[in-house]
Amino acid sequence: MITVKNLSHHFEMGKKGQKTILPVLHDINFSVEAGEVVAIIGRSGSGKSTLLNLISGFIRPVSGQIIINHTEVSTFTEAQFADFRLDQLGFIFQNFQLIPSMTAYQNVELPLILKGMPEKDRQALTKQTLARVGLGQFHNHYPSELSGGQQQRVSIARALVLNPPLILADEPTGSLDSETEASLLDFIKQLNQELGITFLIITHDKEVAKIGNRTIELQDGKLIEGGQLS
Numbered sequence: 001m002i003t004v005k006n007l008s009h010h011f012e013m014g015k016k017g018q019k020t021i022l023p024v025l026h027d028i029n030f031s032v033e034a035g036e037v038v039a040i041i042g043r044s045g046s047g048k049s050t051l052l053n054l055i056s057g058f059i060r061p062v063s064g065q066i067i068i069n070h071t072e073v074s075t076f077t078e079a080q081f082a083d084f085r086l087d088q089l090g091f092i093f094q095n096f097q098l099i100p101s102m103t104a105y106q107n108v109e110l111p112l113i114l115k116g117m118p119e120k121d122r123q124a125l126t127k128q129t130l131a132r133v134g135l136g137q138f139h140n141h142y143p144s145e146l147s148g149g150q151q152q153r154v155s156i157a158r159a160l161v162l163n164p165p166l167i168l169a170d171e172p173t174g175s176l177d178s179e180t181e182a183s184l185l186d187f188i189k190q191l192n193q194e195l196g197i198t199f200l201i202i203t204h205d206k207e208v209a210k211i212g213n214r215t216i217e218l219q220d221g222k223l224i225e226g227g228q229l230s
Contacts, residue, residue, distance in 0.1 A: 001166060001198045002032040002055065007064030009050060024050045025221045028064070034165065037192050037199040038226075039209035042218035048202050051218070052170055055200070056089065057081030069165060086115055090159030090197075094171035096151045098143040098158075104130060105139035108157045115162060125161060133157045133187070149180035156187070160197075169201040173208055185211045 007028040013020045025047045032038045042048045053059045055066055057073060066074040069088055073081060091097075098107050105126055112122040130139050133153040143151050152172065159167050172188070173181040189211060191197055201212065209215050216226035 001034040001036070001069060002030075002200065003065070003067040004028055004030050004051075004055070005065040005067075007051075007054065007061055007066065009047075009054060009059075009062050023221060025054075028218075028223050030216055030223060030226065032198060032200055034198055035192070035196050036214070037189070037201065037212045038214055038216060039201045039203055039212035040216045040218065041203055041206060041209045043204060045220075046218040047221040048204075048218050049170065052168055052200075052202050056091070056168055057085065086111065086162060088164055088166060090162070090164040090167040092152070092155050092159050092167060092169040092172045094174035096143070096148075096155045096175070098151060098154055100143050103140050103142055104135060104146065104154045104157075107143070107154055108161050111158060111162050129157045129161045130154075132160065147180075148176050149184065152176065152180075152184055153187075156184075156191075160191070164197070166198045166200065169199060171203055172201065173203075173205070181208070 007025060009025040011022045011024060013022050028051065040048050040051065050059070054061050055068070057076060061074055064074065065072060071084070073084060076084065099110070102110070108129055109122050109126045112125060117125070127136065127139065130136050133156050135150060135153055135157065138146065138150065143154070146154065152175075173184055176184060185208065188199060192199055201208070203209055214226055217224050
């Protein structure tokens with residue numbers, strides 16, 4: 001599902017002619033098999049969020065390869081990656097990233113509009129997906145009218161609605177209380193078992209990481225555990 005080979009990245013800081021190189025990732029190698037739940041852990045500054053952004057295509061790597069579902073994506077243009085994300089990836093964010101002026105229904109429907117799906121099909125699939133996450137009765141509610149756990153379930157519904165084979169989650173429980181966190185993690189495990197979706201979860205919390213089949217650990221931009229290539 002995911003293969004990362006010899007991946008390195010740095011950021012350039014400062015003005016032209018006075019740039020400073022800030023190394024972030026150093027020769028990262030790992031793989032994730034289809035159907036796995038894998039947690040990437042590490043302290044703040046370890047490079048895990050940069051790694052997720054590279055896999056997501058929001059930044060391009062300085063060197064190395066990223067292969068997702070048998071497709072090398074590390075050389076994609078932004079337009080190519082935008083299309084690929086719609087086809088292959090779902091996203092869950094710590095702060096939900098819902099559009100506040102849109103209802104739960106509209107937030108979940110948005111990827112289907114971007115995909116060009118006819119309205120009748122969008123309506124059926126959006127309602128079905130909200131029902132799957134237990135929010136069928138909340139489709140006309142705005143994010144501000146929902147609890148944190150409910151907002152995160154809307155985020156999950158948005159990630160699920162195009163039936164992606166892979167969901168990338170960035171600190172998905174970071175804004176939730178412990179009881180809501182436990183419920184959400186159980187739901188992620190249920191989705192994995194019932195639908196076979198692969199999850200790659202970024203977290204600094206080792207309790208959250210226990211949801212995974214295995215853990216990949218980063219320290220100072222280097223992989224120190226769990227990165228065996230298949």
